[in-house]
Amino acid sequence: MRGLFRFFRKPETVAGTLILAVLAVMALASPLLFPGDPQAIAGPALLPPFQDWSLPLGTDRLGRDVLAELFYGARTSLAVGLAAAAAALALGAVIGTLAGFAGGIADDALMRLTDAFQTVPGFLLALAFVSVVGPSLMVVVIAIALSAWTGPARVARAEVLSIRERDYVAAARVAGMHPLEIAFREVLPNALPPVLALSSIIVAGAVLTEAALSFLGLGDPNRVTWGGMIAEGRAVLRSAPYLSIIPGIALVSTVLGVYLAGEGIVETTAVRRGLS
Template sequence: MSPLRRFLRTPEAFAGAILLAALIAMALSASLLFPGDPQAIAGPAMLPPFQDWSLPLGTDRLGRNVLAELFHGARTSLAVGLTAAAAALVVGAVVGTLAGFAGGIVDEVLMRITDAFQTVPSFLLALAFVSVVGPSLGIVVIAIALGTWTGPARVARAEVLSIRERDYVAGARVIGMHPLAIAFREVLPNALPPVLAMSSVIVAAAILTEAALSFLGLGDPNRVTWGGMIAEGRTVLRTAPFLSIVPGIALVLTVLGVYLAGEGIVETTAVRRGLS
């Protein structure tokens, strides 16, 4: 059975794949279905859902189309989650590989730097960084990556410590390969699977962190975000709760989809290793 079929036969993986497919479809179709500025006024303010079928989810207190904002917010969440996770995994894998393969003083220095980053909660680190540098999409991605690279670094280091003593690594040393070439061409590819298994957790955490920063007014002001939509609806929660409930449900379903898909990948990989 192919890995894809094995993945889709896992109930949680199938549910996660459906939710992620919906998120990706929303992000890719946002500009096609809702061209122009999603923050432009589209109708009367505070229009309830299902009152006007040209505005199926109604409008916010400024008269902006909630459905258009929801679709464009999916693009922001997906971009931040994937980019921040990729940055964290790359930095963590490089640091962990260097620390585990070099050992000695290099290992000590890199691990003490990792410890220093881990002593600060990731959200507080992101909050402080964005507050100092200023809110923009790139800065938010960097801020989230700063707080999440330490986990992949420790996992990569642990894997490299066990791999560096194997025979093929000793053979690469004997034939005169440069230590960095051995570390990144021979050792790192075999240490990556456990590191990549953390990607779903990091993506979900990145999406939640971006939403929290936007909720606090520290997101990119030029982009629609689900956290910003929730914060916008907070001021009229009694009279128009849908303004916070709709993006809140989208955020919950997205994070749930990422977690379920990640669990499916881990289970599929475990089954495949057991068969091999």
């Protein structure tokens, strides 16, 4: 209860949590509130918001319901952000643990691989990967994960280097445990908290990267995305600016909510570790 009180003590943390809660409800409720294809024609083209209460946010150039697309876009953004963050954290934690625990040539080789990935801007790497393999939701997740795993890898390696010489690790060696078992069963769990602290940054970056790829036409064509909605509204920006403004606000709110809630989690975890 004390940890929960600390988490909700700051108003910005409460705001971030509420934003994420609203987005989660939108993502989960989208098939119930808007059954069928969200990209199907629902009314006359370019209907302004609040003109027809059956289409409260109006329609786009093809007559599709903007509100339905907004809800399904939340589903896509959260799915990509969470999946890409999980993949990047898992890959980075494994590589960082292997590098830090093995040391020597293995450490040098894995860190040089990390340097090679880190020298390429993350968005350019994701852009090149999706362009070569082809746009789909899974490809976008893999592309974002490949561009985001280096940070967790470096943090995991630094933590493992400080943990591997502790007494309980030495005791595990004396007990005859396999080095990989020691690394992933004894060392990695204790090195994870600082790595997980990067999750909010990775999720926010993944949401922005997915939106940018969709804006450029490299998102999954079978799914509604906020980046695709912004790109769709670009052609009629002067006559119907709401087509770009509405998904743009949703995108900014998501990134802000993830960042604020993530900061609250990091601060709460840091306080608990300091007290323990």
